[in-house]
Amino acid sequence: MSARIALATTPPARDLDEDMAPLLAALHAAGAQALAVDWDDGSVDWGGFDAVLPRSTWDYCERLPAFLDWTHRVAAATQLLNPADVIAWNTDKHYLRALAEAGIAIIPSSFAEPGDAADAVWDAFVDAHPGDADLVVKPAVGAGSRDAERHPRSARAAAVAHIARLLAAGRSALVQPYLDRVDVDGETALVHIDGRYSHAIRKGPLLRRAAPATDALFAAERISAREPGADERALAERVLAAVPFDGPLAYARVDLVRAGDSTPCLLELELVEPSLFFDHAPGSAARLAAAILCRVPR
Template identity: 60%
Template sequence: MPKIALVTTRVARPTDEDLAPLEQALAAQGAQVSIVDWDDSAIDWSGFDLSVLRSCWDYTDRIVEFLAWAGRISGQTCLLNPFEVVRWNTDKHYLAELAKKDVAIVPSAFVEPGDDAASALHAFLQDHPDCAEIVIKPAIGAGSRDTQRHGRGRTDAATAHIARLLDAGRSVLLQPYLDRVDEAGETALIHFDGQFSHAIRKGPLLRPDEGPTTELYATEQIDPREASADELELAARVLAALPFANLPAYARVDLIRADDGTPVLLELELTEPSLFFDHAAGSAQRFATCLLAHCRSEGQG
């Protein structure tokens, strides 16, 4: 009987809607499942055949500690996704790397600690003269925390937002706000071992000039969605561009539509994404099958 840890954190347990259906699907296929907190020092990680990152949603506030933990337990258990994937994906500088491989992304510029906030904003607005609004977010962040949408003319507020993140030693990502998201929302395409499983629609999250959420993550409006051919094509291109020998066990590719209607990558979630099992019948069972295949592969290795 394979022993599998589904890894979360105490503050996320009440709202992680994926945990229960995945636990049930794994148990139905013969696994012994434990739901554990990543920062629980009493856990013996060597007792698990597989440790699956699911809702470690406080990691952005504890990134050094989290990455040190993930690297350490990788020597004790099979971590999914692997540490090298987690280390790469927790910093949104990966967008620049994917853009160099001809992946269509939301136009992105990074501001680094030590840079001047006002100068960086001015340069970005000059580079994007047609964008009426911009999005400012930390390069290491999740759940829309510390993320805000600013009108082009509100440079004082936008500069202060950038400066606040820089002063905290955080890199900053600047992107134009693409208006089509207001009507079409985002499409999240979920893949298991590189195979498309299902898609959902996220309604628009950011309101004009509304401050960042103070919760663990911003409230989302989720509905099932049929992925279009061009979305599936871009998602496949994104996964093919990853700098790893093997495709990740789970991946969520978040896309929105550019002004010309073509899909572009907003974010690639390989660390702890919600997978929205409740919106796609059979998806928890598909993921459970994927995870048990990794258990068998690890055992044979």
Template identity: 50%
Template sequence: MNEQSYSATRAGARVALVTCAELPDLDADDQSLIPALAAAGVTAVPAVWDDPTVDWPAFDLAVVRNTWDYPRRRAEFTAWAASVPHLANAADVIAWNTDKRYLRELERAGIPIVPTTWLDPGDPTDVLDTLDAAEIVVKPAVSVGSVDTGRYRLPEQAGLAAAHVARLQEGGRTVMVQPYLADVDTDGETALLFIGGGYSHAIRKGPILTGPDVGVETLYQEESITPRTPSPAEHDLAARVLAALPFDPASLLYARVDLLPTPSGDPVVIEVELTEPSLFLTTADGAPQRLAAAVVAAVDHAARP
């Protein structure tokens, strides 16, 4: 297939922007991608990942966006991803990234992460009594948007924290227990966004955890988002994270590296979002167009024999 054929394929391309039933029309930020793709000659259609009527092979590319209901059905979600002919990010990336135990691999590769105690179903919770922290965070290893996540003061809320751990374990979920890094209350969290293998923009996320998890069922929790210029140390750590991934960073349509501040001033990784991260496209001039260009490139790549 020659370059002229690629252009013809691209001009008539149809792309699925994959979402969930609770957000059938996408969230407002990702809706900005539709006109950006239209300007590039590509028709973008929201499609719900678990809708059995969707003909995934009919799309030139499926781009995972607001699939925020997968944590309780991760096996089903990763099986769906493996069944889609052309998916971004790819199914093997999704399988690796939808369980935060990937952080252990990054830590072994020398990446500084938030110190984490991992508790599998059946593990005793008395380890909470040995933690040297004024406050801790309890969350499941498979989660999105701070859902099922709580913040606890020690020792007075240790019982609530243990109950939270037990509740997650009883649901068959691996639990992460981390010290609460209080500098986030003033400095916020930094998320660096990469599109098409290159740095695009960054944002500040305000603190969101205010206390214990109260078991409210929700798709995600709202966050306070503002543009941010990352420090050299944050840029450096994000680059190290991408280099440590078990995938070629250039093959990723998008990536988000979330960092927290520490008392020493050195950032640490809290998450690396390669599956369905909010990309905060509307916070940065040109970001929807940059993602649209990366999607067009991915469509062309998928069309090659």
């Protein structure tokens, strides 16, 4: 009997997920039955699938407790890829602190928690980073650049109001310097499948200075294929080795930027539902399909 695979999505993402069709096709070509299924559809019997992969559950940020409850229900019924404990860890950007403590080079990061004074958080970070013209404020639980803004260091009132708005909603806020080289180099996103490097893309800069955050499901991205540097490949491998869970993971995306001295550092690690940019890497969808199916109990 062929394996039954669910690719979890959400209605607003169905027409936006460019990876869905290639992955469905690759799974079908490998002999599996594969379906796109809404993660919050209460009528779905998840135990009827041999594996479930969050493909474009891009509304999880606004519904995190319900989403994490769903991951545990699915994991109790069948194989969830990536595992529920990995997903819970990676949905909150406090994981950056854990990776920094493990020796990973990250963008300098400071977290503000509900109950903190937004003005004190901003002033302390600005004082600690006198050489940075702009700083970024974003939620610790967020995706697609939603609620993320790039503030000039002189725009104290707007930045403090942004932090305060997040904290008042019960959300943790993350403050980081904006690295100027992003405007020239963009970001490098390195995709790993089954623990091995697959391909990489370049993302153009997303955050415009003093511009409001996107109100779409995700900010529009300018994507092109990129051959990563050896130093980027090496850092991505160190990042994945520092993840505090048994591996290899079915999929991972390591997003890197270069600091002022040109060394790469970690922007984000995506282990939940990242875009994997199959269209920019022939054969990559088939590689992920194989990684999924090799995890299905025979």
